[in-house]
Amino acid sequence: MSKQTKVLADEGCLISRVAHVMERSGLAMAGAICGTFVATLLARADGAVFESVGFFASMVLIGMIGFYLGIDIPRRPATR
Numbered sequence: 001m002s003k004q005t006k007v008l009a010d011e012g013c014l015i016s017r018v019a020h021v022m023e024r025s026g027l028a029m030a031g032a033i034c035g036t037f038v039a040t041l042l043a044r045a046d047g048a049v050f051e052s053v054g055f056f057a058s059m060v061l062i063g064m065i066g067f068y069l070g071i072d073i074p075r076r077p078a079t080r
Helices: 003-043 053-070
Strands: none
Touching: 003 053
């Protein structure tokens, strides 16, 4: 492999990684919004536990983590 080909391959890999991180960040933001929506609906149910700041923060965090990791479920190996 020539030096120029290796540089182009490394640049393509870097671009792919940056795109992957941007995609995951967008999914994490969507998860945070969903967590906020769920926490708000539960707080409107007049439960004392659901009205705390800690509950809201935990729902946002759980939503972010769930959306960030939820898409990366490995596929089954191909059977022949």
